[in-house]
Amino acid sequence: GENVEQHPSTLSVQEGDSAVIKCTYSDSASNYFPWYKQELGKRPQLIIDIRSNVGEKKDQRIAVTLNKTAKHFSLHITETQPEDSAVYFCAVLKEYGNKLVFGAGTILRVKS
Amino acid sequence: GEEVAQTPKHLVRGEGQKAKLYCAPIKGHSYVFWYQQVLKNEFKFLISFQNENVFDETGMPKERFSAKCLPNSPCSLEIQATKLEDSAVYFCASSQSWGFEQFFGPGTRLTVL
Numbered sequence: 255g256e257n258v259e260q261h262p263s264t265l266s267v268q269e270g271d272s273a274v275i276k277c278t279y280s281d282s283a284s285n286y287f288p289w290y291k292q293e294l295g296k297r298p299q300l301i302i303d304i305r306s307n308v309g310e311k312k313d314q315r316i317a318v319t320l321n322k323t324a325k326h327f328s329l330h331i332t333e334t335q336p337e338d339s340a341v342y343f344c345a346v347l348k349e350y351g352n353k354l355v356f357g358a359g360t361i362l363r364v365k366s
Numbered sequence: 367g368e369e370v371a372q373t374p375k376h377l378v379r380g381e382g383q384k385a386k387l388y389c390a391p392i393k394g395h396s397y398v399f400w401y402q403q404v405l406k407n408e409f410k411f412l413i414s415f416q417n418e419n420v421f422d423e424t425g426m427p428k429e430r431f432s433a434k435c436l437p438n439s440p441c442s443l444e445i446q447a448t449k450l451e452d453s454a455v456y457f458c459a460s461s462q463s464w465g466f467e468q469f470f471g472p473g474t475r476l477t478v479l
Contacts, residue, residue: 286465
């Protein structure tokens with residue numbers, strides 16, 4: 255089955271710095287790659303996603319890059335703010351499948 | 367509705383008791399998913415539905431877990447004879463169609479004592 259590895263498990267950055275979280279996956283049939291942000295005690299919320307026919311997508315301070323050959327994708331947050339502090343999860347959806355396979359999560363702490 | 371709704375918010379059961387969780391997907395969404403999030407944050411897929419039909423149940427511990435999505439009713443996830451290791455937050459999610467974004471509900475925290 256699909257295996258998703260996420261690194262790092264924790265990340266501390268200074269306010270205003272950039273944060274990068276990386277995920278690798280094993281199944282080359284995967285074609286949809288969402289990122290979720292989960293605050294303590296809250297539901298996971300989709301912050302950005304990318305499909306396999308695109309290499310990069312950006313939404314204000316957040317961007318995702320995908321390298322299908324190497325089977326990895328990354329979340330980039332620029333100009334981090336304290337409210338970006340949360341747990342971030344990458345996930346993978348296989349073509350003809352419908353269940354998300356999640357990475358283990360990254361705890362992001364933005365220090366002001 | 368515009369958000370996935372889940373009830374109850376919290377559920378406490380003694381080991382061996384039954385637990386039943388409910389989910390109302392976003393109106394117009396055809397797919398419903400159940401995921402289990404344990405204390406280490408790890409998400410585990412349990413089951414998915416396409417309308418009222420089971421789509422994928424590969425994650426379900428079938429001997430004690432069951433789920434339904436009946437027309438005009440909230441979807442439900444039932445655990446017979448709960449065990450300590452069933453303690454987790456259970457999230458329901460829905461999507462408009464195959465391969466579309468999945469939107470999550472607020473979760474039900476199940477504590478088994």
